[in-house]
Amino acid sequence: MTTQRILIALTLAASLSASGAAHAAEGAPVPPAQKWSFAGPFGKYDQGQLQRGFKIYKEVCASCHAMSLVSFRNLAEPGGPGFSAAQAAAVASEYKIKDLDDKGEVIERPGRPADAFPAPFANDRAAAAANGGVTPPDLSTMAKARTYERGFPWFVIDIFTQYQEQGPDYITALLLGYKNPPKDFVLPPGGNYNEYFPGHVIAMPPPLSDGQVTYDDGAPETVAQYAKDVTAFMMWAAEPHLVQRKRIGFQVMIFLIVLSGLLYFTKKKVWSAVH
Numbered sequence: 001m002t003t004q005r006i007l008i009a010l011t012l013a014a015s016l017s018a019s020g021a022a023h024a025a026e027g028a029p030v031p032p033a034q035k036w037s038f039a040g041p042f043g044k045y046d047q048g049q050l051q052r053g054f055k056i057y058k059e060v061c062a063s064c065h066a067m068s069l070v071s072f073r074n075l076a077e078p079g080g081p082g083f084s085a086a087q088a089a090a091v092a093s094e095y096k097i098k099d100l101d102d103k104g105e106v107i108e109r110p111g112r113p114a115d116a117f118p119a120p121f122a123n124d125r126a127a128a129a130a131n132g133g134v135t136p137p138d139l140s141t142m143a144k145a146r147t148y149e150r151g152f153p154w155f156v157i158d159i160f161t162q163y164q165e166q167g168p169d170y171i172t173a174l175l176l177g178y179k180n181p182p183k184d185f186v187l188p189p190g191g192n193y194n195e196y197f198p199g200h201v202i203a204m205p206p207p208l209s210d211g212q213v214t215y216d217d218g219a220p221e222t223v224a225q226y227a228k229d230v231t232a233f234m235m236w237a238a239e240p241h242l243v244q245r246k247r248i249g250f251q252v253m254i255f256l257i258v259l260s261g262l263l264y265f266t267k268k269k270v271w272s273a274v275h
Contacts, residue, residue, distance in 0.1 A: 028198050031169045031172070031196055034165070034168065038242060040161065041162045052219060053230045053232050054075070057230055066138045066139070069138075072088050072089070072111060072112070072116075078244075079240065079242065092113050097109055097112070139237065141237075143171060167238070168231045171234060175226075178194055210222050
């Protein structure tokens, strides 16, 4: 699963890494920077936000977009949405999974924690046929695959601030970027105008509207909140071990600093008699 995730991420990154150039060439503005709990070297996911984002994915996005690299059991892993094992199993049981019985016959059974989120369509051709000839992309690694060029001096500053939220910023801007086209803009049939999409024509209609999803924690039920919540969930899906990675990275930095000090004083001691 890890190898498959890396290969798909690299493929998406290779195909989408030119989005920054496309933004500049086709007049799309740079997405505004958002505030994220997982930003910076000590950032971590907001469990409440991830749970809200999962609800939006489940009730809105899952009807068109697959998330094939995420399993139900991942919902209960440390650093994620904070579901218990029983809750993850209950979520899985709500889905019907196609499988084979002992005779090799195709059956449908309740989902299990080890199952991946089921795709909404049987195959890419069926997905394209149901969506005007365009296959909705898998969202498993989209938050890491989407990027854009921030230009000088930001790419230098990003090295020190550990800014890596281009994908989440872009996705949030995209979800909030639906507008009426300018008077001189020719919108093709079936297209939708989006301020932040390269070329400004996107096949996906506006997926979110105020009050569309009911929250249980009192969070605002607005498009702006929905966009940030589902984007955070997509970021977690793309990098579920972000918190552990940052913790290990910090520990390694402390180790290297201590090691450097020990090496310095060892060298000073060994060569102290040499004039």
